[in-house]
Amino acid sequence: METIFTKYMERVEQTETVHYIGSVIRVRGKLVESRGPQAVIGEICKIAIPSAGTHVLAEVVGLYDTTVQLMAYGDTKGIEIGCTVTASGSVLQVAVGRQLLGRVLDAVGKAYDKKGEIAASTFYPAIASPPDPLDRTPVNKRIVTGVRAIDSLLAVGKGQRLGIFSGSGVGKSTLLGMIARNTNADVNVIALIGERGREVVDFLQRDLGEDGLKRSVVVVATSDQSPIARLRGAYTATAVAEYFRDQGKDVMLMFDSVTRFARAQREIGLAIGEPPAQRGYTPSVFETLPKLLERSGTSQKGSITGFYTVLVDGDDMDEPVSDTVRGILDGHIVLNRKLAQAYHFPAIDVLASISRLSKRVTGPQTQKAVAAIRRSMAAYAQSEDMITVGAYQKGSNAEVDAAIELHPAIENFLMQEEAEKTTIEKTLTDFGKLAGIEIPADEWQTA
Numbered sequence: 001m002e003t004i005f006t007k008y009m010e011r012v013e014q015t016e017t018v019h020y021i022g023s024v025i026r027v028r029g030k031l032v033e034s035r036g037p038q039a040v041i042g043e044i045c046k047i048a049i050p051s052a053g054t055h056v057l058a059e060v061v062g063l064y065d066t067t068v069q070l071m072a073y074g075d076t077k078g079i080e081i082g083c084t085v086t087a088s089g090s091v092l093q094v095a096v097g098r099q100l101l102g103r104v105l106d107a108v109g110k111a112y113d114k115k116g117e118i119a120a121s122t123f124y125p126a127i128a129s130p131p132d133p134l135d136r137t138p139v140n141k142r143i144v145t146g147v148r149a150i151d152s153l154l155a156v157g158k159g160q161r162l163g164i165f166s167g168s169g170v171g172k173s174t175l176l177g178m179i180a181r182n183t184n185a186d187v188n189v190i191a192l193i194g195e196r197g198r199e200v201v202d203f204l205q206r207d208l209g210e211d212g213l214k215r216s217v218v219v220v221a222t223s224d225q226s227p228i229a230r231l232r233g234a235y236t237a238t239a240v241a242e243y244f245r246d247q248g249k250d251v252m253l254m255f256d257s258v259t260r261f262a263r264a265q266r267e268i269g270l271a272i273g274e275p276p277a278q279r280g281y282t283p284s285v286f287e288t289l290p291k292l293l294e295r296s297g298t299s300q301k302g303s304i305t306g307f308y309t310v311l312v313d314g315d316d317m318d319e320p321v322s323d324t325v326r327g328i329l330d331g332h333i334v335l336n337r338k339l340a341q342a343y344h345f346p347a348i349d350v351l352a353s354i355s356r357l358s359k360r361v362t363g364p365q366t367q368k369a370v371a372a373i374r375r376s377m378a379a380y381a382q383s384e385d386m387i388t389v390g391a392y393q394k395g396s397n398a399e400v401d402a403a404i405e406l407h408p409a410i411e412n413f414l415m416q417e418e419a420e421k422t423t424i425e426k427t428l429t430d431f432g433k434l435a436g437i438e439i440p441a442d443e444w445q446t447a
Contacts, residue, residue, distance in 0.1 A: 023036070029076070031072075036066065047079055093124065094126050096239070102217075130291070144424045152431040257310060281321070334352040
């Protein structure tokens with residue numbers, strides 16, 4: 001039976017009566033080594049800075065004999081030999097709740113938008129195990145992105161995970177902003193990991209906008225922050241998405257970018273003495289990626305549909321991070337620099353992209369239309385050089401002739417202005433007309 005003292009008793013029971021402390025013995029950049037305290041990997045500690053009367057949060061990232069290796073979340077300025085290190089006894093917990101909607105959070109889930117602290121009674125662990133594979137529900141319902149090229153030729157299911165692969169400056173953030181504003185998902189969770197400060201402001205004001213922010217939660221860890229902050233920012237965003245999924249919501253998780261997350265893990269690995277493996281990436285990078293990416297998807301209650309951007313170094317699709325992520329996800333969308341240079345936006349290379357679950361969430365007529373348009377695009381691409389230089393003679397190949405005639409209409413359909421809105425009904429109606437195949441209304445359904 002609850003009494004007036006119940007809440008106080010609960011608080012007393014949760015209070016740590018013993019504090020484990022240690023002292024700093026070495027500082028190397030963001031890596032702090034201390035003698036003690038007794039702690040476990042992932043535990044949050046406080047490093048006292050007596051000269052400033054403050055403390056810095058740090059996380060245990062390695063243990064060696066009696067030495068505890070910590071990565072500071074903030075600036076290590078002021079930390080000196082002998083500073084006290086106090087273990088918290090807990091790992092990173094993220095405050096969650098509906099009050100997060102419309103807010104911008106930092107790497108540890110605190111308010112970042114100067115709108116006041118977030119009061120929450122529910123906490124989720126930032127680092128958690130992916131759902132049991134046998135507890136996942138099948139992906140069999142379409143989710144709308146509001147982008148014609150995706151909704152028609154690369155249909156996405158609720159709970160599907162796709163990568164957006166692109167070099168720098170080809171339009172990843174713009175594409176994510178279009179999806180965030182136009183999707184029919186209940187909630188958007190957006191992780192901006194390792195982005196430049198200017199890009200964060202641009203995304204919030206220009207790409208996302210006020211209307212998009214109202215039903216979104218944005219987690220920010222900029223490029224100037226410590227590697228552990230960039231790393232944990234990714235986990236914080238995922239934990240927030242998991243909370244809304246557990247509330248029965250269809251969540252759109254947009255993650256920019258996986259590459260910078262991997263680089264943060266590499267920095268931590270190298271700092272604690274891990275040997276480099278593929279192109280300087282440490283083995284822990286390839287161990288960590290599936291643990292993060294597998295947390296999205298369906299559950300018995302709701303779904304997390306994930307769009308993860310991958311910054312392709314030198315436009316090399318086979319570099320280690322790109323290759324690993326492509327093997328984990330349920331499809332990939334490739335952005336082409338040549339299309340972007342030709343002002344074809346969004347710069348989606350349809351023929352190089354694939355949604356592995358598109359046939360599960362689309363009807364037979366839609367699939368016939370997709371096949372017809374992709375065959376036409378492939379025929380044109382195969383003979384494009386000859387067509388461009390005028391070497392192709394009309395009548396040489398009936399399929400190529402038809403592709404040439406249809407090409408301008410396809411290009412016009414695939415191009416979409418950043419602020420242009422389109423419904424799934426209009427997208428599939430126009431797509432059916434383009435392919436010469438009528439798509440019935442029952443194939444428009446998303447519920």
